[in-house]
Amino acid sequence: MLSSRDLKARAVIPEIVECEEFTELAVRLGSLMEDGELKIDERIASKGYLMATMSGGQIVFRTTRFVGTIPVTPKLSVKVTPRASIANLSYMLVRSGVIPTAVNGFTRGYMPRFVAADNVEKIYGRSLVDGAKLIAKRGFMKSYVRNPNTPPWRGRFLASETVRRHASKGVRYRHEFDHSILSPTVIENISLKEALKQVRTWYLANDKKNAIVKEINTLLHDLWTVADWESPRADLVSQLARKVRGIPPQLSHYRDPLWSAFLILQSMLPEVVFDGYVKLDSLIIDVSAVFEAFIRRELADRLAPYGYKVEDGTKKPCDLFVEGSVYSVHPDIVIRKDDEVVTLLDAKYKTDPKEQDRYEVLSFMDAMNVSIGGFVCPANGVDTSRFLGSTAAGKKMFGLRYDLAAKDPNAEADRFSANVIKMIEGNYDFF
Numbered sequence: 001m002l003s004s005r006d007l008k009a010r011a012v013i014p015e016i017v018e019c020e021e022f023t024e025l026a027v028r029l030g031s032l033m034e035d036g037e038l039k040i041d042e043r044i045a046s047k048g049y050l051m052a053t054m055s056g057g058q059i060v061f062r063t064t065r066f067v068g069t070i071p072v073t074p075k076l077s078v079k080v081t082p083r084a085s086i087a088n089l090s091y092m093l094v095r096s097g098v099i100p101t102a103v104n105g106f107t108r109g110y111m112p113r114f115v116a117a118d119n120v121e122k123i124y125g126r127s128l129v130d131g132a133k134l135i136a137k138r139g140f141m142k143s144y145v146r147n148p149n150t151p152p153w154r155g156r157f158l159a160s161e162t163v164r165r166h167a168s169k170g171v172r173y174r175h176e177f178d179h180s181i182l183s184p185t186v187i188e189n190i191s192l193k194e195a196l197k198q199v200r201t202w203y204l205a206n207d208k209k210n211a212i213v214k215e216i217n218t219l220l221h222d223l224w225t226v227a228d229w230e231s232p233r234a235d236l237v238s239q240l241a242r243k244v245r246g247i248p249p250q251l252s253h254y255r256d257p258l259w260s261a262f263l264i265l266q267s268m269l270p271e272v273v274f275d276g277y278v279k280l281d282s283l284i285i286d287v288s289a290v291f292e293a294f295i296r297r298e299l300a301d302r303l304a305p306y307g308y309k310v311e312d313g314t315k316k317p318c319d320l321f322v323e324g325s326v327y328s329v330h331p332d333i334v335i336r337k338d339d340e341v342v343t344l345l346d347a348k349y350k351t352d353p354k355e356q357d358r359y360e361v362l363s364f365m366d367a368m369n370v371s372i373g374g375f376v377c378p379a380n381g382v383d384t385s386r387f388l389g390s391t392a393a394g395k396k397m398f399g400l401r402y403d404l405a406a407k408d409p410n411a412e413a414d415r416f417s418a419n420v421i422k423m424i425e426g427n428y429d430f431f
Contacts, residue, residue: 100284196219313333
C-alpha cells in the first residue's frame with residue numbers, strides 16, 4: 001500500500017522545459033520555492049549540469065555541455081537537447097565508451113529501440129538494485145507452476161487427459177493429475193536474479209570494493225528460493241520481453257527494475273534522442289566528451305590498416321617547454337606512424353573554433369614538433385573540411401568536419417578517415 005507521501009509524489013507531474021546546450025533559461029524564483037525555501041534537486045545540485053545565476057528576481061539557468069532530462073525541483077525539469085543535429089546519440093555513446101550518468105529515481109520515456117553496449121551494468125545496476133530492494137520489501141510475486149517431480153495420485157484429476165492417454169487404450173488403472181505449487185520461480189523473479197548476478201560479476205571484476213556488491217548479495221540471498229535459469233539466455237530475454245510489456249497495476253513496482261533487467265541481460269542502451277513509453281532512469285550525457293572519444297575510436301579502427309596509431313593525448317601529456325616545466329599540453333587526438341607523431345587533432349564540439357582555440361592547437365603542434373594539425377568539428381551544413389592556412393614557421397592548420405546527422409554512420413566514418421589521411425599526405429582535395 002502506498003503512503004500518503006508516495007501518492008502526493010505521484011500526483012505531481014513535473015513541467016518539462018526544453019532548450020539546447022549552452023543556452024539560458026529564466027525561471028521565476030517562486031517556481032523553485034517550497035515551504036519558503038529554495039529547493040534544488042539534490043541529485044543535480046552540485047554536479048555542474050546547470051549553472052545558475054540570479055537576475056531581476058529570476059533564476060537564470062545556463063545549460064552546459066550536458067544533454068538529457070535534468071530534474072530541478074519536483075515540479076520542474078529541464079530537457080537539454082544537443083545543439084548539433086545527431087542521428088543516433090546512442091550509437092555515438094556506445095562507440096565512445098563514455099559512461100553516462102543515470103539519475104536514479106528520476107525516469108523519462110525512451111523509444112523501445114536499443115543499441116548494444118558495454119558497461120550497462122554500471123549505468124543501470126543501481127536502478128536495478130534499488131528496484132529489487134523495493135520488491136523484496138513488498139514481497140516477491142508468486143504463481144502456480146507445474147511441479148517437475150509430481151507425486152503419484154496427487155493434485156487435480158484430469159479426466160480428459162486420462163481418457164485420451166489411457167482409457168481410450170484400454171488401460172484401467174492409469175490416471176493423469178495436474179499437480180501445481182505456488183512458487184516464486186517465475187520469469188519476472190528469474191530475470192531479476194540473473195540480472196543481479198550479472199551486475200555482481202561486473203563489479204567484482206571492475207570495482208569489487210563498491211558497496212553495491214554487498215547489497216546484491218543480500219538480494220540474492222532473498223531470492224534463494226527462485227531457481228537459476230539453465231536454458232539459453234536468449235530464451236529468458238524473449239520471455240521477459242513479453243512479460244515486461246503487460247505488467248498489471250498491482251505489480252507496478254516490478255515495471256522499472258524489470259526494464260533495467262531487460263537492458264542488462266542484453267547489454268543494451270536505449271535510444272536516448274527520442275521520447276517514448278519505456279520508463280527508465282534519465283541519462284545525462286556529456287556530449288563533448290562523447291564526441292571526442294567517438295572521433296578517436298572511429299579513427300583508431302580505420303587508420304590502423306594503414307600503419308597509423310591513434311592515441312589519447314590527454315593520457316600522455318607533453319611538456320610545453322623543453323626545460324620540462326610544470327606546463328604541459330594535452331591534445332585530444334595524436335596520430336603516430338612508426339612511433340613518430342605525424343599530426344594531431346583537437347575535437348571541438350562547437351560550430352566554429354574561436355581564436356583562442358587556434359592558439360591552443362598551435363601550442364600543441366609547437367610542443368610536439370608537429371607541422372600538421374587542426375580541428376574536428378560537427379558539420380554545420382555550410383562549412384566543409386578545408387585547409388585553413390600556414391604559419392610563418394611552416395605549421396599547417398586544417399579544419400575537418402564530421403557529419404553527426406549522417407544516415408549511414410559507417411560511411412561517414414570512412415569519409416572522415418579518408419580526409420584525415422589526405423591531410424597527413426598533403427592532399428587538400430577533401431571529400
